[in-house]
Amino acid sequence: MHSTIVKSYEDDQSLVDFKRNWKHIYKFFAKEFGYVCKRNADIKDSWQETIEDNITIKKTKSIQSSRPSSSRSTSSLKYQRRLGTNDVLSLSNVHKNIKKKWILKSGRSVEDIIYNTSKLFTYEQ
Numbered sequence: 001m002h003s004t005i006v007k008s009y010e011d012d013q014s015l016v017d018f019k020r021n022w023k024h025i026y027k028f029f030a031k032e033f034g035y036v037c038k039r040n041a042d043i044k045d046s047w048q049e050t051i052e053d054n055i056t057i058k059k060t061k062s063i064q065s066s067r068p069s070s071s072r073s074t075s076s077l078k079y080q081r082r083l084g085t086n087d088v089l090s091l092s093n094v095h096k097n098i099k100k101k102w103i104l105k106s107g108r109s110v111e112d113i114i115y116n117t118s119k120l121f122t123y124e125q
Helices: 002-007 015-032 047-066 085-096 110-118
Strands: none
């Protein structure tokens, strides 16, 4: 089933929203079929390993295949730490707690622009 979930991921989706949608779908169908969903503290949540890691690989391959073959990159992702769900939630909490925002002449908030862009990151920048 995890390959179906990974294949359904669109690059413009946030991983948090994607997980939330699949969780909703799973609970809906479990209820339709009469299953009861209970979280067992002894069982590890494998979403990060089975889904998010595969989505990251899919995104990386997509980026690499979209680059011209003649260009060679000297950058490496090995030194970067992969962002997890806790990082995304932390970012969201920090953004919510900002009291004063810098408003541009266009009416847009600098902090909102940075936050919306950073939600798309999968690795520390």
